[in-house]
Ligand SMILES: [Fe+2]
C-alpha cells in the first residue's frame with residue numbers, strides 16, 4: 001500500500017476528501033429527490049453515493065498505513081435546491097473529476113510510478129464518466145417534471161463501475177464477477 | 185438557512201468536509217473491526233458514522249442554498265491499521281473537535297450572530313464529547329483483545345446524540361422524541 005511520493009500522496013488525500021463529500025451530498029440530494037416524488041432519481045443518487053464510497057475507500061487504503069492527521073484540501077459542490085438544480089451540481093462535480101482532476105492525478109501517479117494510486121484513480125475516472133452521463137439523463141427527465149426511467153442500479157464494489165438494470169458477467173473496468181455487484 | 189458572514193461560512197464548509205471524511209473512515213474502520221472479530225465495536229463505528237452523517241447534513245443545509253463550487257480545507261485522520269490503532273485515530277479526531285475545532289467555530293458563529301450555524305456546531309460538539317468517551321471504552325476492551333460490551337447504539341437523527349442500549353424519552357441535546365432515534 002503505502003505511497004512513496006508526496007505529490008501522489010497529496011492527490012490521494014484530496015481525492016479521498018472529494019469522494020467523501022460527494023458520497024455525503026448524494027445521500028442528501030437523494031432524500032430531496034425522494035421528497036419531490038422522484039423515487040428512481042433518488043435510487044440513482046443512493047447507488048452512486050455507494051460508488052463514491054468505493055472510490056473513497058480505495059484512495060484511503062492507498063495512503064500510508066500508520067495513523068496520522070492531515071489537513072485535506074478538496075473540491076466540493078454545495079447547494080440545497082430542487083432536484084433539477086442538485087443534478088446540475090452533480091453533473092458539474094462529475095465533469096470536473098472527468099475532465100480535470102482525475103486525468104491530472106492519474107498522470108502524476110504514472111510519472112511517479114505509483115501503481116496503487118494509478119489503479120485507484122483509474123477506477124474512479126472510469127466510473128465518473130458514467131456518473132456524469134447518468135445524472136444528465138436524470139436531469140433531462142426532471143426538467144420535464146418526470147422521474148427517470150430505470151428498474152435498478154448495479155455498482156461494482158471493487159471499482160465503483162455503475163450500470164442500469166443488469167450487471168455484466170465481468171466488470172469492464174476491474175474484471176469483478178457479476179454476482180459481486182451491489183444492486184440498488 | 186443562508187449564512188451571511190464569510191468566516192462562519194468557511195467554518196461550515198470545513199466542518200462539512202471533516203464530518204464527511206469522519207463518516208467515511210468509520211465505515212472503513214467498522215469493516216476492519218468486523219473482520220477482527222469485534223462485532224460490537226463494528227456496530228459502534230457504524231452507528232457513530234451515522235451520527236457524523238447527521239452533522240455533515242446539518243452543516244450542509246446551513247450553507248447558502250444556491251448551487252456552487254467550493255474548495256474545502258478540513259482536518260482528517262488516516263490509517264488502515266488494526267482496530268486498536270484505528271480507535272486511537274478515532275479518539276484523536278473526536279478530541280480535536282471537542283477541544284479545539286467546534287469551540288472555536290461555535291465562538292465565531294456566536295460573535296457573528298449566525299443562529300443556524302450556532303445550532304449546527306452546538307449539536308456536533310455535544311455528540312463528539314460522547315463519541316470520544318465511547319471510542320475510549322472500545323479501545324480499553326480492544327487492548328485486552330476483547331470486544332466492547334453493548335447491546336445496541338441509538339443515534340438522534342436531528343443532532344447526532346449517541347447513547348448505548350436505550351434511547352431517552354427526549355434527546356437531552358435537541359429535544360427530539362425517543363421514537364425518532366435510529367437503532368443500530
Ligand atoms: Fe467517485
Ligand SMILES: [Fe+2]
Pocket residue numbers: 022048052094127128131
Ligand atoms: Fe461520481
Ligand SMILES: [Fe+2]
Pocket residue numbers: 156157158159160161171172173174175176
Ligand atoms: Fe469493477
Ligand SMILES: [Fe+2]
Pocket residue numbers: 203206235236239308311312
Ligand atoms: Fe461529528
Ligand SMILES: [Fe+2]
Pocket residue numbers: 206232236278311312315
Ligand atoms: Fe464524532
Ligand SMILES: [Fe+2]
Pocket residue numbers: 340341342343344345355356357358359360
Ligand atoms: Fe437530538
